[in-house]
Amino acid sequence: MGQTLTKYVQSWIEPWIEYIVDIRMQQIMAKVKAEDISHWDTYEYEGVAMWPDVLPSTLDDLKTFEVRHDDVFIVTYPKAGTTWVQEIMSCVLHDGNIERISKRHTFKRVPFLEMTTGGAVHNDLPRVHKMISWMPRSSPRLIKSHLQAQLLPPQVWEKKVKLVYVIRNPKDVATSYFHHCQIMNPQRTLDWDEYFHRFHTGTVGFGKWWEHYLYFWERRNEDHILLLRFEDIKKDLRGTVQRISNFLGKSFSDDVIDDITDHCTFENMKKNPMTNPDTLLHKIFGEQEGRSFMRKGGVGDWKAHLSESQGKAIDDLCRDKLTSHGLTFN
Template sequence: MEKSKIVHGVRMESIGMPLQDKAFFADEYLDVGPGKQVMVRFFEDWYPKYATFPVLSDDVWVVTYPKAGTTWTQELVWCLYNDPDAPESKQPLTRRFPFLEFDSLLDPRLPDMLPPGSVASDDPMLPGNTWKIVQNLKSPRFIKSHLVKDLLPEQLWKVNPKIIYVIRDPRDVCVSYYFHNRKILGYKGTFDSFVDLFLDEKLIFCPLWKHYLDFWKIRDQPNILFLRFEDMKQDLGSAVRQVAKFLGKEVDDAKVSEIVHHCSFSQMSANPAANNETFLTAPTEDSKIRFMRKGEVGDWKNHLSEAHLKAFKEWTAKNLKGSDFPYYQDY
């Protein structure tokens, strides 16, 4: 694409390929909109569809920055509306709770890059199929997105369906995102280089603080529920009740216990319908990394050096200057 252009009223500027090695599924990134969210170049073609996507009042949206507890929250929400043991629960989460902008992350040439017959023609991993799934969802619809507030469908802010927004310690997000990029995108660079890319906001779906703070500012709106990954880990039962109340779903102790068990890390990581292991992975030796790897609080302590933490502290202070956001500043 040309260096910079306007698509559906939003500026999109090519920023090349920040990752040291060409990533699987992507060969060029864009800097999109005033929030400068980093997206794959194919987003240019898909964005008008996302911006004008018709929103329904009984939709339930889970919006997050990647690796902030998205999959966990999706399964929890789905189980509040459905029986975890129902036949439908065997369908992959990518069908039950589709990822709105997933098609925009995929090279349209992908079907020709895969071995013949290796992926079913209607598989959500093939470009265009997730859009078909989203359009054919039955009400109430469950939809996931990693887009920043300004790039989400325009009708979200007029129809005001329920939106659950989840945050997680950026240090844990960074570590988890590193392994995710190795598994999904075939990142071959060093961990140190990845931390630099994360803090320089040159990875897909960056910038993190823009993502968090935009929803922090509207957290008191009645259709917004702002959750923390750490609070969910500390007391999942309370989180289930909180989400149920927000969604207007009555739950008794038995239902809460059922969901807590079903959504425990051990159960979800072993559940092929919930653990997102159906995602295509880059053809590298890292393809055996699990999509749901640890799900821990504080795993960053096992990976980040003192130099990393100093950089995180400066990055956090810079982005939170003048904000009343109270979390993740315990350096």
């Protein structure tokens, strides 16, 4: 009787919490303007470059942030495949119930731990990490972060919660990150060469990509960490869905795996208003002709952007920082 009553209460409370969070997010979207946001300017926090909307006060708070034992994290360097993998994980954690998750945008289902969009300008906006604490305890929280490992809440490591990390060829990351900066800074004319210098020196938001990668690469064999390569996901999406399901302790029929796989193809996610971030970003930045948050989702597009010397510079950096650790890229 007691368990039945608890489940009933939880089933009533959870939709209300989701409704309140959605209302708060709508209030943010209505208040924040394009000029309030910058994914170009940075400041330094404990030696790591950060976007202004990753507030120092938030990063301070995360040092004592309560991580629940059943929390699940998706952590990546920006533009390494975050939106793609978080949608797979969301499907898995909802037991393949595509109809249910399609009622809420992925940005609302998977909160961005450290980000308060527009928070550097509007100090009265609700902090995402505080809203996360409202989420019901009846189901695991799926939390997204771009933070370097040492800036994640310490309890992530103390409690060894499940964490999926994605790496991608840094040349493709560089290319995708530049297009992201263009979308998030439509009021500016961005220079590729200036951007590339900042990417190469680690002074773009979230710092040095090689340090970000290396920490998780070195811990890839720990039971609570699943490390994925973007290129492998591209080659075998269904196999990736299966790996993530197994990692999260889920066992599905072939039909459910097929449904999740179909839902999470890049093409289907791009045209789905509940998975493409453009649905929400257009409310702030307006539509930008020829630009989309989900641009190509391919492998090797860097060849159309990086000069020969820029490609060599990243190759040299990989050899210097990563090769001795066994991490290489084609």
